[in-house]
Amino acid sequence: MAHIHLGEGSFPLVALVFWTLLGVGLISAVVYRIRKGGIETHQIALAGIGAAASFAIFQLNIPVWGGIHMNLTGLVGILAGPLLGALIALVVNIFSAALGHGAVGLLGANTLVNASEAIVAYYAFKTLLGMDWDVFPASAGAATLGLSAGAFLMGAIIVVSGVNGSALPRGDLAIAVGGLVGLNLGVAVVEGILTGFVLQFLASVRPDLVGLADRDTREGPTGVTA
Template sequence: MAHIHLGEGTFPVWALVLWTLLGTGLISAVVYRVRKGGIETHQIALAGIGAAASFAVFQLNIPIWGGIHMNLTGLVGILAGPLLGALIALVVNIFSAALGHGAVGLLGANTIVNASEAIVAYYAFKALQGMDWDVFPSASSAATLGLSAGAFIMGAIIVVSGVNGSALPRGDLTIAVAGLVGLNLGVAVVEGLLTGLIVQFLASVRPDLVGLVDRDGREDAAGVTA
């Protein structure tokens, strides 16, 4: 949902280096936890399906204020878990950048944005389920929270980095970015409702996919946890 659509050379070099290092650090930590905890076969299948669905929806861009779209990262986080969700965010961004959807140099920044959506959505869903919320409100609220977090992180990255060649003072840039963040928050609500409907349906036919009933009778079958 939130995504930095700016082209190559938009961010100064120091910002590209900073976000690339932070993104690399995040993915390295995720890979370490995945290797340490292992992955079950059904989790790999969920990750593949989630990556394909996210990538397909991701390419449907609405050309408003730099471009807005859905990407199902909240749903991916809820189903695949925070670690695999972060890896899916990386894969989707790599393929999207290869198609010109966002600069290659912004892979680190965009991975941070989208991985945060999956991570926040997963833990919010688990927390709300622990409070005995029904599936639909917990999934829709969790996805909305995750996507909202991504929108704010996206805005912060742009404001902190600045935009090469922009005549806007930092204060005016902040106002402009705030408008973009607000627009993405509106889309987050829509995508959150859609996520809630999907998770509610899956819970009715395959509750193990959303962590309600594990294949072995244990909890947390939705994905690798942190």
């Protein structure tokens, strides 16, 4: 949902290198964890479907205040998990940059933004399910939290980095970026509700994909019948 829509050379070189190194560090840690722990076959299938869906909807850009859109990273994170969710964010950003949707130099920064959305959404969803929330409010709330985290991180990256060629003082830049963040928070609520409907449907037909199979077993009847 959040994405830094700036052209090549928009960030100072120091900031560009810093965010790129952080992005590389995150992806390296994710790959290490996957190689060490392995992944299940159904997660690979979910990751492929999630990447395709995320990339497709990511290209539908609404030209408002630099561009806003949905990218389903909350949904992807909940279904595929935080590790594959981070890799999907990288893949979607690479293909999008190849099509001119986002600067190649900002791949590190944008991967950090979108990976954070998937990671936060996943852990928020698991936490809310552990508190016995129903699927719809848990998934909608978790996706909204994840997307909101990405929006704030996007704003922080822009303000901390500064924009080359901008005549705005840092304070005015923060105000302008704050408006963009606020707009993205509104979109986060819409995408969160959409995610809630999708997860509620999946829970009704394939509860194992949403991680509900174990909970349903635990909540089943345990009494002794005559």
